[in-house]
Amino acid sequence: MGRSGKSASSRPASPKEPLGASAPVRPVSLKDIASRLGISIATVSRALQGSTAVSNATRERVMEAAREMRYSKNFIADSLRSGTLPVVGVIVPHGVTLFYSSVLDGIESVAAREGYAVISMNSHESYEEECRNVRSLAAFHVAGVIASVTQETEDCSHFDALAAEGIPVVFVARAIGGGQSKREGTDYSSVTADSVAAARRATLHLVRQGCRRIAILCGPGRLRMVAERKHGYIEALHEAGLPVRPDYVAYSAIDTASAIDVTDAMMDLPEPPDAILALNDTLLFAAMKALRRRGLDMPRDVALIGFSDVEYAADVSPSLSTIEDRSRLMGEEACLTLLGHLRGNAKPIHKVIPTVQRIRESSRRKME
Amino acid sequence: MGRSGKSASSRPASPKEPLGASAPVRPVSLKDIASRLGISIATVSRALQGSTAVSNATRERVMEAAREMRYSKNFIADSLRSGTLPVVGVIVPHGVTLFYSSVLDGIESVAAREGYAVISMNSHESYEEECRNVRSLAAFHVAGVIASVTQETEDCSHFDALAAEGIPVVFVARAIGGGQSKREGTDYSSVTADSVAAARRATLHLVRQGCRRIAILCGPGRLRMVAERKHGYIEALHEAGLPVRPDYVAYSAIDTASAIDVTDAMMDLPEPPDAILALNDTLLFAAMKALRRRGLDMPRDVALIGFSDVEYAADVSPSLSTIEDRSRLMGEEACLTLLGHLRGNAKPIHKVIPTVQRIRESSRRKME
DNA sequence: TTGAAAGCGCTAACAC
DNA sequence: GTGTTAGCGCTTTCAA
Numbered sequence: 001m002g003r004s005g006k007s008a009s010s011r012p013a014s015p016k017e018p019l020g021a022s023a024p025v026r027p028v029s030l031k032d033i034a035s036r037l038g039i040s041i042a043t044v045s046r047a048l049q050g051s052t053a054v055s056n057a058t059r060e061r062v063m064e065a066a067r068e069m070r071y072s073k074n075f076i077a078d079s080l081r082s083g084t085l086p087v088v089g090v091i092v093p094h095g096v097t098l099f100y101s102s103v104l105d106g107i108e109s110v111a112a113r114e115g116y117a118v119i120s121m122n123s124h125e126s127y128e129e130e131c132r133n134v135r136s137l138a139a140f141h142v143a144g145v146i147a148s149v150t151q152e153t154e155d156c157s158h159f160d161a162l163a164a165e166g167i168p169v170v171f172v173a174r175a176i177g178g179g180q181s182k183r184e185g186t187d188y189s190s191v192t193a194d195s196v197a198a199a200r201r202a203t204l205h206l207v208r209q210g211c212r213r214i215a216i217l218c219g220p221g222r223l224r225m226v227a228e229r230k231h232g233y234i235e236a237l238h239e240a241g242l243p244v245r246p247d248y249v250a251y252s253a254i255d256t257a258s259a260i261d262v263t264d265a266m267m268d269l270p271e272p273p274d275a276i277l278a279l280n281d282t283l284l285f286a287a288m289k290a291l292r293r294r295g296l297d298m299p300r301d302v303a304l305i306g307f308s309d310v311e312y313a314a315d316v317s318p319s320l321s322t323i324e325d326r327s328r329l330m331g332e333e334a335c336l337t338l339l340g341h342l343r344g345n346a347k348p349i350h351k352v353i354p355t356v357q358r359i360r361e362s363s364r365r366k367m368e
Numbered sequence: 369m370g371r372s373g374k375s376a377s378s379r380p381a382s383p384k385e386p387l388g389a390s391a392p393v394r395p396v397s398l399k400d401i402a403s404r405l406g407i408s409i410a411t412v413s414r415a416l417q418g419s420t421a422v423s424n425a426t427r428e429r430v431m432e433a434a435r436e437m438r439y440s441k442n443f444i445a446d447s448l449r450s451g452t453l454p455v456v457g458v459i460v461p462h463g464v465t466l467f468y469s470s471v472l473d474g475i476e477s478v479a480a481r482e483g484y485a486v487i488s489m490n491s492h493e494s495y496e497e498e499c500r501n502v503r504s505l506a507a508f509h510v511a512g513v514i515a516s517v518t519q520e521t522e523d524c525s526h527f528d529a530l531a532a533e534g535i536p537v538v539f540v541a542r543a544i545g546g547g548q549s550k551r552e553g554t555d556y557s558s559v560t561a562d563s564v565a566a567a568r569r570a571t572l573h574l575v576r577q578g579c580r581r582i583a584i585l586c587g588p589g590r591l592r593m594v595a596e597r598k599h600g601y602i603e604a605l606h607e608a609g610l611p612v613r614p615d616y617v618a619y620s621a622i623d624t625a626s627a628i629d630v631t632d633a634m635m636d637l638p639e640p641p642d643a644i645l646a647l648n649d650t651l652l653f654a655a656m657k658a659l660r661r662r663g664l665d666m667p668r669d670v671a672l673i674g675f676s677d678v679e680y681a682a683d684v685s686p687s688l689s690t691i692e693d694r695s696r697l698m699g700e701e702a703c704l705t706l707l708g709h710l711r712g713n714a715k716p717i718h719k720v721i722p723t724v725q726r727i728r729e730s731s732r733r734k735m736e
Numbered sequence: 737t738t739g740a741a742a743g744c745g746c747t748a749a750c751a752c
Numbered sequence: 753g754t755g756t757t758a759g760c761g762c763t764t765t766c767a768a
Contacts, residue, residue: 026451027506027533029761040739045763055737070529072507076453077761079444080744083394087487095476096696101469108463108490117504119455119487122476136485138395139440161438165395256683285683292685315624315653316684317660328464397745408755413747423753445745448760 089137106331127152168341172334199232211275215248259286278306318361457505474699495520536709540702567600579643583616627654646674686729
C-alpha cells in the first residue's frame, strides 16, 4: 500500500515541528462538539442532520459550535457504515486528449453538483490495466463507475465484479455489445455517439459536393465505434449509388507519419480519391499535410473532412471541416445515468448523442 | 450529501432483482474469512499483512481462502483509523486542455505506482470554487493535495487549512509567491516551468533570425507565469540592445476573435513588428490566422513563435515554432515531491522544469 | 427531546 | 502463534 498516512496518524506531537508544517491536529469530530457542549454525540449528529427530533435551542447551539470549531463531516466514517464513498470512479483509455478530458469535465460537473467527487484512472489502452483499475475502484467502494473501454477490451465480464457488489456501471463513448446485441453477460447502460449517422451524413455531404471517389481513412482498433463509422460511410455510398471500393478503405496506425504514408499510397492509385473522410484528428491533420505536400488543393482536388475536437481546425488553411463529438455532454449524460442507477433505477439505459458537423473550407465546393 | 448509497447499504434483498442487477452483496471481510477458517479476525489480518508472527500453515490457509473468496481490502475502514485515504487530491483551474490533462496524467502515473488514487477537481478559474475544492478534499481526508491556482487567486491562505491538518500541499505550473519571495504564510513546495528562460530563449532566437521589431502577445491574467514570460522577453531585448516598445506589448482576451483583432492592430502600426511571440496556443493560432489573412508571409514578413502544447502545430503550413512545457513531467515531479512530504520530509522544495523549444518554419529564416 | 450503545472493517496493544 | 479487545467517527436503533 505504501501508506504513509502512518506518520501522520501516529502524530508524535514532536515539540519543534520544522518550518510551517504546523503540528498535524486531528480534525474536530462530533465527539469534540459533544463534549464541549456537554451533550451526547447522538444529539450532535441529529442536530447536524437537521433532524426535527432535536430542540431548536440545542440545534442552534450545535450549529454554532460546529461553525465555530470549523467542523467538517468525516465522509470516511460515514462510508464505513454505508458501504460506499460519495465518489464516482471513472476509467478512460487515455487521459491526454481533449475528448476524454472534456468527457471527464462533464462527468465532474454533474457529480459535483450532487455532492460526489470523481476518482479517475487511466487504462492506457491496456486491458490488463483496465482490470486493475476496476479492482482499485471496487476496493475504494466508489458509489458507481463510468468507463470507456480500451481497444483491447472484448467483453465486459471484469465489470461484473462491480455489479455484483451493487456498484452500477455506465459505459461512455466506447461501449461493447450493448444496445440490441445484448450477450449473455450483464447489460450495462451506455452513452455513445451516433457514429453511424455522423459518418453517413459526412459522406453524403461529400457526395453533394460532387465527390464520387470517396475514401475513408481509419485507425486500427476493433472498436465498435470504428465499425459503426465505416458502416455509416458504406450506407451513404449505397444511398448515393456509388460503389464501395476496397482500395478506398485505408487503415493506418494513429500517428502522423503512418497516416501520411497511407494517404500517399491512396493518392498514388491509378484512380485516386477525390475526397477523404478521416476517423480522428491525428489522421485528419496528417491527411491535410500529405495532400498539401503533393501540391493538391483542398477542396478542389480532394475534399477533406474528419472527426475531430481540435478547435484549431478552424484556424488552419484551408480551415478543416470536422465532425465533433459532444464530449462534454456525453460525460454529463453518463453521470446523470449513473446517478439514476444510484437512486435505484436498475434498468439499463442506452443514450445516443448526436454529433455536430462543421463544414469549413476543406470540403466546401459549393453552398449546400 | 445526496447519498444514495443508502439504497445499497440497506440491501432489501428483494427476491426478484430486475435484469442483471444481481443482488448487491456485502463484499467479503476479514470476518468472513475468519469464520470460515474458524480462526480469529486478528490472525487473518496479520496473515494478510505477511506478518511473521503467524505460522506458515495458517498464512497459507488464509491466503488461499482470501483468494478463493475474492477478498479485497476495505480501504475505507483502514482510513478511518489512519486518518487519511491513499488518495492524492488535485485541483486544476480548467481540466479541458492538453496541458492540464497531461499534468494530471503525470500525477496519476506516479501516484498509481505508489498505491495512491487520484481525485481531481476543477476550479474553473474561480477563486470561490477553488476554496470549495480545498474544503472538499479536506473533508475526504486525502493524503495530500497538488494544485494549480486560478488566475484570481492572490494568496494561498485557504490552503493553510490543509496544512493545519497535516495534509501536504504542492503547487504545480502556477504558483504564488514562493521561491525567494516567501511571505508571512506557509511556504509550499512548487513545480513550475522555467518561464523566464523560455521566453528569453525564444526572443533571442528571433533576434538571431534577424528580427528587430519583436512583439509579444499576452493574455490577461495576473499570473506570475505571464509576468515571468514577459520578463524573459524584456531581458532578451536588453541583451540584444533592442528597445522595449510598449506598442509591441499587446494584451488580448484568450479567444481567437480578440487575438486576431489585437494582432491586426499591431500590424497596423506605422512600424509593424517583424516577429511575434505568443504566450499560449489560442493566441498563437489566432496570430497565424491574422497574419495569413493580411497576406503576410511567415517567417519572411513576420516570424512567429509561441507557447503551445498542441501537437498539430507541426502539421499546419507554415509549421509553427513552439515552446512546449513539459507538462507530464511537471505532474510527475509534483507527485514525487508530494510523496516526499508524505514520507515525512517537511522542507518545501521548489523545482523548476525547463521547457522544450521547437523551431519550425514559422520562425526559421536561417539555419542557426 | 435526549442519551447509551451497537456496529460498520480494520489494526495494534496486550494478553495467553 | 493466536485470541481478545479497544477504538477510529458516524448513524441509528432502543430506552428513558
